[in-house]
Amino acid sequence: MKLSDLKDMKVEALLSALNVKGREALAERFVTLGLPSKKSETYRYFDAETLFEKEYKTLDYLPKTIAESEKIIITDGVVTAAPKGLRIYTESCEQIDMEHFDPLYYLGHLLSPQVIKIEVDGDVELDLEHRFTQSETLISYRIVLYNQSNRHATLYENFVADAIKNSLVLYGYDMHIAQDSTLNVVKLQTMQSQQYNMVASNRVNVAKQANALLKSFDLGGEQGLQILKVDLDTRAHVEAGHLLYLNQDAKRGTVSQIIHKGEHSTSKQEAKNILDGKARGIFDALIRVEHAAKYTKAQQNSKAILLDEKAYMVSKPQLEIYIDELEASHGSTTGQLDEKQLFYLQSRGISYVEARKMLVIAFANTLIETVKDARHQERIKEAFEAVFYAAHQ
Amino acid sequence: MSTVMKIENLQAKIGDKDILKGLNLELEPGKVHAIMGPNGAGKSTLSKALVGHYDVEVTGGDITYKGKSIRDMEAEERALEGIFLSFQHPVEIPGVNNAYFLRTALNAKRKHEGKEELNAAEFLRLMRDHLEMLGMKSDMISRSLNEGFSGGEKKRNEILQMLILEPEVIILDEIDSGLDIDALRAVSEGINKMKDGKRSFLVITHYSRILDYIEPDYIHVLKEGKIIKTAGPELVGELEEHGYDSIEEEK
Numbered sequence: 001m002k003l004s005d006l007k008d009m010k011v012e013a014l015l016s017a018l019n020v021k022g023r024e025a026l027a028e029r030f031v032t033l034g035l036p037s038k039k040s041e042t043y044r045y046f047d048a049e050t051l052f053e054k055e056y057k058t059l060d061y062l063p064k065t066i067a068e069s070e071k072i073i074i075t076d077g078v079v080t081a082a083p084k085g086l087r088i089y090t091e092s093c094e095q096i097d098m099e100h101f102d103p104l105y106y107l108g109h110l111l112s113p114q115v116i117k118i119e120v121d122g123d124v125e126l127d128l129e130h131r132f133t134q135s136e137t138l139i140s141y142r143i144v145l146y147n148q149s150n151r152h153a154t155l156y157e158n159f160v161a162d163a164i165k166n167s168l169v170l171y172g173y174d175m176h177i178a179q180d181s182t183l184n185v186v187k188l189q190t191m192q193s194q195q196y197n198m199v200a201s202n203r204v205n206v207a208k209q210a211n212a213l214l215k216s217f218d219l220g221g222e223q224g225l226q227i228l229k230v231d232l233d234t235r236a237h238v239e240a241g242h243l244l245y246l247n248q249d250a251k252r253g254t255v256s257q258i259i260h261k262g263e264h265s266t267s268k269q270e271a272k273n274i275l276d277g278k279a280r281g282i283f284d285a286l287i288r289v290e291h292a293a294k295y296t297k298a299q300q301n302s303k304a305i306l307l308d309e310k311a312y313m314v315s316k317p318q319l320e321i322y323i324d325e326l327e328a329s330h331g332s333t334t335g336q337l338d339e340k341q342l343f344y345l346q347s348r349g350i351s352y353v354e355a356r357k358m359l360v361i362a363f364a365n366t367l368i369e370t371v372k373d374a375r376h377q378e379r380i381k382e383a384f385e386a387v388f389y390a391a392h393q
Numbered sequence: 394m395s396t397v398m399k400i401e402n403l404q405a406k407i408g409d410k411d412i413l414k415g416l417n418l419e420l421e422p423g424k425v426h427a428i429m430g431p432n433g434a435g436k437s438t439l440s441k442a443l444v445g446h447y448d449v450e451v452t453g454g455d456i457t458y459k460g461k462s463i464r465d466m467e468a469e470e471r472a473l474e475g476i477f478l479s480f481q482h483p484v485e486i487p488g489v490n491n492a493y494f495l496r497t498a499l500n501a502k503r504k505h506e507g508k509e510e511l512n513a514a515e516f517l518r519l520m521r522d523h524l525e526m527l528g529m530k531s532d533m534i535s536r537s538l539n540e541g542f543s544g545g546e547k548k549r550n551e552i553l554q555m556l557i558l559e560p561e562v563i564i565l566d567e568i569d570s571g572l573d574i575d576a577l578r579a580v581s582e583g584i585n586k587m588k589d590g591k592r593s594f595l596v597i598t599h600y601s602r603i604l605d606y607i608e609p610d611y612i613h614v615l616k617e618g619k620i621i622k623t624a625g626p627e628l629v630g631e632l633e634e635h636g637y638d639s640i641e642e643e644k
Binding site: 338341351358365366 | 446467483488
């Protein structure tokens with residue numbers, strides 16, 4: 001399958017090409033938004049067309065027996081392991097956001113009429129591992145996540161790939177965060193060695209007085225885009241933190257829309273970007289405050305450090321405001337490592353490479369330390385150091 | 394006379410400005426050398442040149458340490474070989490934990506010397522006595538490096554690093570600036586503790602106050618990029634009384 005073949009297709013032809021029945025509204029949205037290209041606002045800085053021009057094998061996604069495990073394992077889009085007692089099953093998705101700005105959100109739902117549903121019960125911590133084992137394959141799946149009211153749950157996500165080459169992963173969440181609850185999602189992803197590229201298109205619906213804490217730690221190379229649409233109800237809160245540490249000729253980042261729909265809703269979005277080699281980082285983030293969202297508080301900030309003169313950061317924090325009664329701020333800075341700090345460390349006998357590592361981790365630490373669990377915080381630091389040393393061998 | 398560091402006809406500039414113009418100086422092991430001079434004489438440029446600071450371009454002459462030229466040596470190599478600069482204005486590094494920094498620096502030195510690295514517990518035991526002597530609160534090592542430290546705390550932290558790294562040539566650039574009497578006493582105590590008859594000190598200062606606490610063996614007057622006079626501690630009184638303008642260059 002070549003995704004570029006879907007370009008400019010009409011609804012009927014699209015449904016026929018994808019072998020999907022009864023999803024005209026989704027197909028209509030995809031056709032209206034169009035297959036992403038350099039001209040698309042959302043994908044302007046991401047080289048989607050190169051990915052779509054490749055021929056990929058496709059998979060059947062037939063459900064398998066789920067082994068009992070301490071963590072959820074999704075292998076090539078199919079659940080293969082899960083903790084005992086966890087409600088995880090495959091079903092068609094009915095609650096699809098018909099106002100999403102991303103065409104691949106709709107394409108993902110068209111490619112995956114059956115989604116993986118996870119119902120998080122109580123105050124729990126879950127580990128979810130995504131495994132990819134197929135080369136030159138389009139791996140497409142979607143996850144629908146529910147939690148319970150008045151509960152605080154955490155999901156730690158990580159990604160493991162076999163010795164594969166050139167696959168494309170299209171996945172994403174529809175998260176429904178229940179009233180008065182907190183859902184904390186921590187995503188750690190190192191991409192390298194041309195194993196796979198990825199677009200993750202997410203929709204997060206945060207109900208009244210609920211909290212969404214969304215942290216992503218994207219490390220290494222390759223192409224990867226995290227797309228995020230967050231809807232905030234009355235007194236709902238989202239705290240989104242994005243760390244990028246990229247090298248080689250990576251093109252990765254976040255394109256997001258946080259939409260304040262209810263009164264007294266609050267958002268805090270912080271991006272830290274460290275770019276080495278010829279890497280390109282993307283932070284293209286909009287916070288929209290709608291008419292009904294009086295007394296909103298919104299903060300948005302992006303900071304970038306360029307470690308190489310060929311590295312490049314696209315930073316576009318944006319506010320779109322339709323009311324007067326709010327507090328909002330946004331900002332963006334891009335710079336280099338402070339040579340005074342670097343020299344100070346070296347003057348104590350610390351090598352240039354080690355001193356650079358200490359400073360880039362120091363820059364990243366404000367986000368890493370928001371992960372309160374010591375074991376997971378250590379895993380993020382270890383992954384960070386592994387990518388750093390691989391680039392400085 | 395034995396020499397641990399020899400500076401010969403050193404010429405150096407910062408940007409386009411020539412600052413050191415043929416400076417000669419020899420540091421003897423176990424001695425305290427004080428460099429005094431007016432503003433703009435080149436005192437801080439000298440200290441930066443000795444540790445390989447990126448601001449300073451050495452354009453002529455040489456610096457030898459234990460008989461080996463260090464002119465082209467990187468800053469970290471000079472540090473590992475035993476040259477230490479206590480900065481006039483130590484930089485703040487948010488996010489770098491002070492204890493982690495100190496242990497990394499110490500272990501880099503131990504590795505260079507072929508010794509085993511210290512683990513966190515061994516390191517903390519080593520720290521405890523030093524902290525007490527310097528009047529430093531134990532939470533200062535768990536904070537980010539120099540971040541939010543007062544002027545006195547920063548200088549104490551410099552001396553803490555010196556005590557831990559045990560260098561052989563110690564350059565103290567305006568160590569007394571911004572210190573109250575108690576801090577000055579604590580810092581001086583730390584410095585005097587390092588005097589063992591082998592280590593050399595190069596104390597760079599505007600004022601004689603610090604020299605009441607750290608007794609110098611030699612006073613060198615630096616003016617317009619050169620050492621113009623070298624004498625014993627009695628020169629301090631003369632400078633206090635008549636100022637730098639009264640000093641003529643020795644032929």
